[in-house]
Amino acid sequence: MRILMIGASGTLGRAVTKELEKKHEMIRAGRHGADVTVDIQSVDSITNMYRQVGKVDAVISATGSAHFGPITDLTPELNELAIESKLKGQINLVLLGLDYVKDGGSFTLTTGILMDDPIAQGASAAMANGGVKAFVKSAAIEMPRGIRINSVSPSVLQESWDQYASFFPGFEAVPAARAALAFIKSVEGAQTGQNYEVY
Ligand SMILES: NC(=O)c1ccc[n+]([C@@H]2O[C@H](COP(=O)([O-])OP(=O)(O)OC[C@H]3O[C@@H](n4cnc5c(N)ncnc54)[C@H](OP(=O)(O)O)[C@@H]3O)[C@@H](O)[C@H]2O)c1
Numbered sequence: 001m002r003i004l005m006i007g008a009s010g011t012l013g014r015a016v017t018k019e020l021e022k023k024h025e026m027i028r029a030g031r032h033g034a035d036v037t038v039d040i041q042s043v044d045s046i047t048n049m050y051r052q053v054g055k056v057d058a059v060i061s062a063t064g065s066a067h068f069g070p071i072t073d074l075t076p077e078l079n080e081l082a083i084e085s086k087l088k089g090q091i092n093l094v095l096l097g098l099d100y101v102k103d104g105g106s107f108t109l110t111t112g113i114l115m116d117d118p119i120a121q122g123a124s125a126a127m128a129n130g131g132v133k134a135f136v137k138s139a140a141i142e143m144p145r146g147i148r149i150n151s152v153s154p155s156v157l158q159e160s161w162d163q164y165a166s167f168f169p170g171f172e173a174v175p176a177a178r179a180a181l182a183f184i185k186s187v188e189g190a191q192t193g194q195n196y197e198v199y
Contacts, residue, residue, distance in 0.1 A: 003187065004029060004049075004056045006038060006093060007063030011159045012110065015176030016062055024187075025051055030063070040064070040089030043096065050100045059097050060108045062092045064132075066125035068167065074077045079124050086128035091135055094149065094196045095193040104146040109136060111195060119167050125140040129153070133195045140193030148192035154179040155199045174198055 001026045007013040008028035017026050029033040029049060038049040040063060064086030067078045090109045101107065114122040115129035136151045143149055156164050158173040182196035 001025070001057035001187070002055070003027065003058045003060060004053055004097075006030065006033075006040065006059070006061045007110075008033065010062055011085060012154065012176055012179060013062035013159055015159075016060060019180045019184055020187065024058075027056070029053075040093060041084045041104065043092060046092055046096045050097055055100055055102055057102050057105045058108070059093060059101060060105075060183060060187065061093050062110050062183075064090050064110060066128055068121045068125065070121055071123050074124055074171065079127075082124040082128035083185045086125065086172075087131045088090070092137075092140065098144070098147070098172075101147050104148075106148040106150070106187055109149075109181055110127060111149040111151045111169070113153055113155045113197070113199060115153070116197075117171070117199075121167060121170075125187075137193050143192070148186075150186040150192060152182040152193045152196045152198065153187065154182075156181075169191055172199070174189070 003024050004027045006029045008017045010031050029036045029038045031039050036049050036052050039045040052110040066082035066086050094107050097140050109132050111129040111132050140149050153172045156168045157176045159176050161173045178199045182198050
């Protein structure tokens with residue numbers, strides 16, 4: 001398959017790319033993408049990326065930013081990051097990419113554990129995750145041409161533990177390689193409308 005991987009250079013994206021590149025042609029995208037550049041916060045940038053890349057069998061997003069901080073300090077402005085990046089950015093990859101995904105192809109987006117197992121300072125990220133999950137579940141029932149759509153909800157990754165441990169007391173970190181399996185299931189399998197929890 002020809003797979004467009006947005007966020008390929010990230011902690012999660014590297015693990016997903018490492019698994020999928022064994023069998024598939026990977027096109028690596030990001031703001032400093034190895035093969036094509038894209039800023040998911042810009043509609044024009046996403047459109048340009050798809051024009052450059054052309055038809056693909058699968059689009060994977062392993063990206064999306066959010067502000068972490070106490071709810072009492074969360075301003076509408078700080079909340080915009082999660083809306084513009086993790087929520088709208090990922091959803092716009094689908095809306096603008098539909099014509100570029102071949103019949104029977106797939107989209108796979110990324111959510112995260114904290115929407116279902118809340119942590120302090122995570123409300124903005126949880127909002128975006130929940131929006132993505134709901135979009136995926138709903139969009140799946142009317143995707144055209146046999147195109148499937150799923151999301152993956154990892155726990156905190158072992159590779160990110162040093163960075164995020166203080167936010168996730170009592171949580172069990174998972175290896176990024178295990179989270180990558182859910183992306184393989186989404187791309188190579190037959191399911192749609194799922195949010196794969198990797199806890
Ligand atoms: N790490 C964890 O423990 C964990 C756990 C659960 C869920 N997640 C979720 O998994 C996703 C990836 O997390 P991560 O830890 O792998 O992040 P990361 O290491 O910071 O990597 C982010 C990736 O996304 C790209 N990127 C960042 N902003 C972008 C933008 N505006 N447009 C296009 N590409 C952009 C980056 O490349 P460029 O800098 O070149 O743009 C990079 O490839 C996020 O949605 C995160 O919430 C992570």
